[in-house]
Amino acid sequence: MTKTYTIKKGNHYSGLHIGINWKMELSFSAILDDSCIYDLNDPGQQTEINKLYGFSLGYHHNNSMRIGWRWNVTNKNFEILPYIYRDGTRLLEWSENNKYSTLITVQPGEKFYCLLELVNGQYHILAYKNPAEIHEIYTPGPKKPFKLGYYLHPYFGGVPVDPDTRDMKITIER
Secondary structure (H helix, E strand, O other): EEEEEEEEEOOOOOOOOOOOOOOEEEEEEEEOHHHHHOOOHHHHHHHOEEEEEEEEEEOOOOEEEEEEEEEOOOOOOEEEEEEEEEEEEEOOOOOOOOOOOOEEOOOOOOOOOEEEEOOOOOEEEEEEEOOOOOEEEEEOOOOOOOOOEEEEEEOOOOOOOOOOOOOOEEEOOO
């Protein structure tokens, strides 16, 4: 099933979407097109992570796994990153310098693939453009995961909304 999500100009959300996740696993492909390029004119805000797709294990600010993304103004590419909550804490330490590690980078219009799963008590996230170059992380999962969750759909921001005067289009295929 392929769906194009639209984040309307000046908004955070891509609409109201309802879906229950019973499997604690999600695989999908995605495309961020030219409409997703943005410049917040603030280096601190530009490094905030937008949410692409994922699922909760109960309430999403307690336990959840998502793929995040942001536009790198300097390198002119999208960075694809993990975005995880475990036991009420957002995990931020994925690299030696205590910042989120980029799993992969993609160009506008370039398709990429992702897998998120809770396996043997661990969060497992992977992303790739080419199956020969898979990038993944494992980290301990929640102490007591809730066995029912919901899907988490595209969302732009933390604090800022897109400053440009156009809608963002994100295509996801499950």
